[in-house]
Amino acid sequence: xxxxxxxxxxxxxxxxxxxxxxxxxxxxxxxxxxxxxxxxxxxxxxxxxxxxxxxxxxxxxxxxxxxxxxxxxxxxxxxxxxxxxxxxxxxxxxxxxxxxxxxxxxxxxxxxxxxxxxxxxxxxxxxxxxxxxxxxxxxxxxxxxxxxxxxxxxxxxxxxxxxxxxxxxxxxxxxxxxxxxx
Amino acid sequence: xxxxxxxxxxxxxxxxxxxxxxxxxxxxxxxxxxxxxxxxxxxxxxxxxxxxxxxxxxxxxxxxxxxxxxxxxxxxxxxxxxxxxxxxxxxxxxxxxxxxxxxxxxxxxxxxxxxxxxxxxxxxxxxxxxxxxxxxxxxxxxxxxxxxxxxxxxxxxxxxxxxxxxxxxxxxxxx
Numbered sequence: 412x413x414x415x416x417x418x419x420x421x422x423x424x425x426x427x428x429x430x431x432x433x434x435x436x437x438x439x440x441x442x443x444x445x446x447x448x449x450x451x452x453x454x455x456x457x458x459x460x461x462x463x464x465x466x467x468x469x470x471x472x473x474x475x476x477x478x479x480x481x482x483x484x485x486x487x488x489x490x491x492x493x494x495x496x497x498x499x500x501x502x503x504x505x506x507x508x509x510x511x512x513x514x515x516x517x518x519x520x521x522x523x524x525x526x527x528x529x530x531x532x533x534x535x536x537x538x539x540x541x542x543x544x545x546x547x548x549x550x551x552x553x554x555x556x557x558x559x560x561x562x563x564x565x566x567x568x569x570x571x572x573x574x575x576x577x578x579x580x581x582x583x584x585x586x587x588x589x590x591x592x593x
Numbered sequence: 594x595x596x597x598x599x600x601x602x603x604x605x606x607x608x609x610x611x612x613x614x615x616x617x618x619x620x621x622x623x624x625x626x627x628x629x630x631x632x633x634x635x636x637x638x639x640x641x642x643x644x645x646x647x648x649x650x651x652x653x654x655x656x657x658x659x660x661x662x663x664x665x666x667x668x669x670x671x672x673x674x675x676x677x678x679x680x681x682x683x684x685x686x687x688x689x690x691x692x693x694x695x696x697x698x699x700x701x702x703x704x705x706x707x708x709x710x711x712x713x714x715x716x717x718x719x720x721x722x723x724x725x726x727x728x729x730x731x732x733x734x735x736x737x738x739x740x741x742x743x744x745x746x747x748x749x750x751x752x753x754x755x756x757x758x759x760x761x762x763x764x765x766x767x768x
Contacts, residue, residue, distance in 0.1 A: 517667070558734040
């Protein structure tokens with residue numbers, strides 16, 4: 412009798428455990444499914460805003476030279492042929508972008524891209540010792556997860572060093588919308 | 594006793610997973626709960642490549658797949674041939690792809706001609722990026738795809754390339 416009682420209780424306990432395990436399995440399946448449905452959202456959550464993916468800064472190196480810099484986040488890249496610099500007031504006396512890494516584009520052929528960091532010296536056509544200059548950097552880049560950002564224009568205003576003075580500290584850009592896109 | 598501990602551990606794991614799922618939904622910040630109504634998207638008037646204003650309203654009653662794209666977006670260009678195939682396959686059954694290009698007209702025309710685009714594409718400009726943001730595309734990145742059912746309600750939004758199997762399955766369910 413006692414033996415039977417123990418046996419019945421044990422069977423019942425195992426049945427309860429099995430039901431409990433089944434419910435747990437269903438709960439896990441349901442949660443896994445929820446997480447799966449949120450994967451597109453997660454992909455977006457992983458993205459950085461344009462201006463943080465491609466952080467622009469500039470500093471005055473001397474009275475006639477500005478150093479422009481993009482810090483490119485890991486997993487992101489900029490297109491070389493979509494980078495343009497401007498200065499106000501005045502003009503640039505040319506700016507040579509370093510060669511990028513070659514990338515094969517299905518439609519545009521070979522394109523050059525930059526990752527990690529891009530540093531470019533921007534010579535002014537006229538020296539402006541101690542003068543304030545606004546540098547504009549137009550760029551467009553993508554993330555390896557398969558999305559591209561719209562072109563962006565970032566601007567910084569900096570003071571050039573006086574003649575013979577020490578280079579200035581980098582000034583980071585605030586985001587700005589691009590205007591030519593209608 | 595061991596079994597009870599195992600159950601407690603399993604319950605704990607479920608609680609952690611549930612917490613993660615909940616955080617993910619909360620962090621979404623309205624991405625899946627897009628603020629944009631399907632009716633707003635349908636009423637939107639945008640020029641086509643020939644300059645004529647078009648609204649998506651003309652395709653109401655069909656399953657509409659709106660794809661925000663640009664020629665400067667390689668992942669966008671890569672997925673468009675798949676859309677062409679789906680439009681071919683399901684167009685007669687009530688599917689309508691519509692592109693909204695964040696781009697310049699001549700570039701769009703050239704690319705559309707190159708790939709033999711078989712569905713209309715409208716010119717969106719920066720305003721269209723803002724529109725896609727209101728549909729949950731937080732950073733205005735491309736490609737971004739919005740699926741509307743026959744009633745004109747937004748049933749799915751996707752940032753980044755859409756998997757062919759996923760889109761095909763969704764389309765067949767909605768048609």
